[in-house]
Amino acid sequence: MAKKLINGNYAAAFGAKLARAEVIAAYPITPQTAVVEQVADFVASGEMKARYVCVESEHSAMAACIAAASAGARTFTATSSQGLLLMHELLHWATGARTPVVMVNVNRAVAPPWSVWADQTDSISQRDTGWMQFYSESTQEELDTVIMSYKVGESPDIMLPSFTTEDAFFLSHTFEPVEIPSQELVDGFLPPFRPEIRLDVENPRGFGSLSMPHQWYMELRYLIAEAMDRARERILRVEQEWKELTGRSYGGPLDEYRTEDADVVLMNAGTAASTIREVVDNLRREGKRVGLARIRCFRPFPTEEIRALGRRVHTIGVMDRCYTFGDGGPFFTEVKSALYNLKDRPAVKNFVVGIGGRDITMKTVGKLYDNLFRIKAGGLDSEKEWIDLKRPEVG
Amino acid sequence: MSRQPRSYKDLPLAPITYEDTREAFKTGSWRTFKPVVDNSRCKKCWICWKFCPDMSIRILEDGTGVEIDYDHCKGCGICATECPARCIEMVPED
Amino acid sequence: MMAGALFGEGKDVQAFPYFGVERRGAPVTAFLRMDDRPLRIRSEISEPDVVVVLDTFLMKYVDVTAGLKPDGVLIVNSTKGPAAYKRSPSLKVATVDATGIAIRHGVGSRTTPIVNTAILGAMVRVLGIVKLESVLKSIRETAPVKREENAASAIEAYERVVIG
Numbered sequence: 001m002a003k004k005l006i007n008g009n010y011a012a013a014f015g016a017k018l019a020r021a022e023v024i025a026a027y028p029i030t031p032q033t034a035v036v037e038q039v040a041d042f043v044a045s046g047e048m049k050a051r052y053v054c055v056e057s058e059h060s061a062m063a064a065c066i067a068a069a070s071a072g073a074r075t076f077t078a079t080s081s082q083g084l085l086l087m088h089e090l091l092h093w094a095t096g097a098r099t100p101v102v103m104v105n106v107n108r109a110v111a112p113p114w115s116v117w118a119d120q121t122d123s124i125s126q127r128d129t130g131w132m133q134f135y136s137e138s139t140q141e142e143l144d145t146v147i148m149s150y151k152v153g154e155s156p157d158i159m160l161p162s163f164t165t166e167d168a169f170f171l172s173h174t175f176e177p178v179e180i181p182s183q184e185l186v187d188g189f190l191p192p193f194r195p196e197i198r199l200d201v202e203n204p205r206g207f208g209s210l211s212m213p214h215q216w217y218m219e220l221r222y223l224i225a226e227a228m229d230r231a232r233e234r235i236l237r238v239e240q241e242w243k244e245l246t247g248r249s250y251g252g253p254l255d256e257y258r259t260e261d262a263d264v265v266l267m268n269a270g271t272a273a274s275t276i277r278e279v280v281d282n283l284r285r286e287g288k289r290v291g292l293a294r295i296r297c298f299r300p301f302p303t304e305e306i307r308a309l310g311r312r313v314h315t316i317g318v319m320d321r322c323y324t325f326g327d328g329g330p331f332f333t334e335v336k337s338a339l340y341n342l343k344d345r346p347a348v349k350n351f352v353v354g355i356g357g358r359d360i361t362m363k364t365v366g367k368l369y370d371n372l373f374r375i376k377a378g379g380l381d382s383e384k385e386w387i388d389l390k391r392p393e394v395g
Numbered sequence: 396m397s398r399q400p401r402s403y404k405d406l407p408l409a410p411i412t413y414e415d416t417r418e419a420f421k422t423g424s425w426r427t428f429k430p431v432v433d434n435s436r437c438k439k440c441w442i443c444w445k446f447c448p449d450m451s452i453r454i455l456e457d458g459t460g461v462e463i464d465y466d467h468c469k470g471c472g473i474c475a476t477e478c479p480a481r482c483i484e485m486v487p488e489d
Numbered sequence: 490m491m492a493g494a495l496f497g498e499g500k501d502v503q504a505f506p507y508f509g510v511e512r513r514g515a516p517v518t519a520f521l522r523m524d525d526r527p528l529r530i531r532s533e534i535s536e537p538d539v540v541v542v543l544d545t546f547l548m549k550y551v552d553v554t555a556g557l558k559p560d561g562v563l564i565v566n567s568t569k570g571p572a573a574y575k576r577s578p579s580l581k582v583a584t585v586d587a588t589g590i591a592i593r594h595g596v597g598s599r600t601t602p603i604v605n606t607a608i609l610g611a612m613v614r615v616l617g618i619v620k621l622e623s624v625l626k627s628i629r630e631t632a633p634v635k636r637e638e639n640a641a642s643a644i645e646a647y648e649r650v651v652i653g
Binding site for chain 1: 400411
């Protein structure tokens with residue numbers, strides 16, 4: 001397997017190519033543009049045998065993907081921020097229609113003010129659409145996850161759409177060495193997409209029909225809930241298969257680093273995890289028992305894994321590169337909710353950090369661990385705090 | 396759904412109907428007024444056929460006029476409004 | 490291209506830009522990290538060992554050496570000598586007329602020459618962390634057009650760079 005120096009956007013495009021996506025419908029938006037440019041190049045050069053549908057909006061892109069997937073095609077699209085928000089209506093549709101569309105979303109802040117930098121508000125806003133959500137830490141993980149998400153989503157007993165995210169610039173534009181798996185390897189891993197139900201002129205059926213309250217709407221929603229619950233186990237199994245073929249895996253839905261005997265643990269989703277690992281190693285060298293738990297999969301949520309962690313850790317800090325106004329960071333509220341029914345719960349604090357692409361440095365992370373140790377010694381100082389915020393000077 | 400599911404376990408994954416919906420769902424009962432065609436005055440322009448939103452107007456095989464599919468016509472009256480020869484009349488159902 | 494050359498020599502590398510709107514000519518910052526061991530830090534670089542300035546016009550608006558380590562290296566695309574940019578005695582400064590070189594080799598246009606590849610040659614000479622051949626190979630593999638002209642620019646800059 002050859003290593004190439006590519007960025008997250010190219011990695012996403014290579015993922016779609018190796019997965020042999022057959023229909024691509026996408027609309028360009030910074031910082032996702034290079035994904036669709038590269039895929040368009042692959043299609044134009046014949047390297048990818050696929051139909052590239054030029055559309056006039058992200059809403060249409062998703063509509064085209066749903067239609068193509070309904071006809072039995074493997075589909076791919078990519079977007080970011082405002083584009084994802086425009087797709088929102090059809091994200092629900094893709095789930096209800098049980099079309100396992102695979103998408104890459106570059107996590108970019110939402111306007112106003114305009115910002116093209118990293119922020120996870122766009123994808124977190126899609127929480128209830130029934131899409132599986134994966135958050136990548138590295139360029140390699142981005143490529144691998146695109147391929148794995150097809151396998152999970154297309155499983156006949158799952159049939160759910162999924163997206164993988166890249167933090168804007170910190171992943172989308174970061175060139176680093178990536179191992180590109182061979183086509184043979186991916187073909188052996190990912191069978192062709194052959195959905196049981198599909199548009200077929202020989203066997204016409206009505207799609208997207210109406211259901212009265214006394215009929216089957218509630219039951220069809222329950223089937224989605226069941227499929228999403230099944231996906232938890234499937235994600236682990238597919239990752240294990242990928243590991244056997246490539247030697248690479250990413251720790252399942254909750255990727256833990258040096259948490260075995262940790263007193264305090266930071267939780268995070270996305271690229272800042274790499275910087276946190278560096279800080280963890282530095283603090284460990286000073287004898288401080290610190291760890292990291294990276295939420296790699298937000299839907300389905302790694303509830304059991306978080307409970308297992310909560311049983312042995314004293315203090316948890318949850319970092320959110322997004323915010324739910326009127327409540328707290330969405331990762332924080334979900335982690336807290338997962339832990340609530342434990343008998344002995346750890347203290348949990350929310351760090352709102354890196355909003356709109358503000359850099360999360362080693363210094364920032366160091367401050368967070370300091371705070372967690374203060375909480376361990378003296379109790380929770382406050383439930384949530386905006387970090388590196390420009391505050392008025394006191395006094 | 397003709398297979399008469401009894402629980403969520405009997406459902407297909409996605410909301411689909413197996414039947415030819417035209418056969419399964421006769422919607423003619425929605426009408427209050429029905430279109431009645433006087434083919435003797437029909438100009439054979441087929442404008443009614445083009446405008447019918449429910450594909451409920453059929454052109455007669457011998458080309459002498461049209462007939463209405465009363466199993467599916469919902470009585471919207473577009474055909475009567477559009478007919479340049481004024482040979483379609485909306486008549487109360489009862 | 491520099492990351493590609495270092496990667497080709499077995500280093501782990503990380504290269505990423507920081508910009509606003511995607512418009513040709515708009516100011517851009519780009520970062521490059523390299524190490525013998527796997528890289529993990531993903532934040533921007535606030536205390537660089539090396540700063541490379543492609544357009545001195547920007548120095549009117551941006552303190553390009555902010556955070557530069559005291560014994561760091563500053564490489565500037567300029568017709569002036571290194572003395573013009575030497576802010577402190579421990580700072581190593583090098584200058585090269587990358588614009589002139591790019592124009593001579595027809596890289597970019599006369600009004601918008603592309604100086605990126607020329608400056609790579611200067612970096613090779615000043616930093617001594619990567620071989621010129623590796624950089625030329627990387628340029629030839631990744632330049633979308635005028636591969637030889639780009640390579641020639643790098644060679645000329647390698648030869649002409651003035652180290653103060």
